[in-house]
Amino acid sequence: MRLTPHEVAAIKAAARETFGETAVVRLFGSRVDDSLRGGDIDLHFEVDDGQQDYRHAADFKWKLFHQIEERKVDLVFHVRGRPMRSIDTAAFQQGIPL
Secondary structure, three states: OOOOHHHHHHHHHHHHHHHOOOOEEEEEHHHHOOOOOOOOEEEEEEEOOOOOOHHHHHHHHHHHHOOOOOOOEEEEEEEOOOOOOHHHHHHHHHOEEO
């Protein structure tokens, strides 16, 4: 996994503050592969209904970027109880829970 311990802690803290204790965040995409370089940070969130909107996403990024250097971060949301999309399945299979 190509994130520092500080970045992981910052992501977890911002997720907890924004989405609550029940939210699950996973790192997926290129940052999971230690042999690659660069790339954006792809995060998959499992949240309760009503938390998958632009306001929550912006709030998460604002909190995150107060703790780490601003960079490209992609957020994908899966609402508990809804059918999984292919991107959700990929994040669950290949992602690393933080």
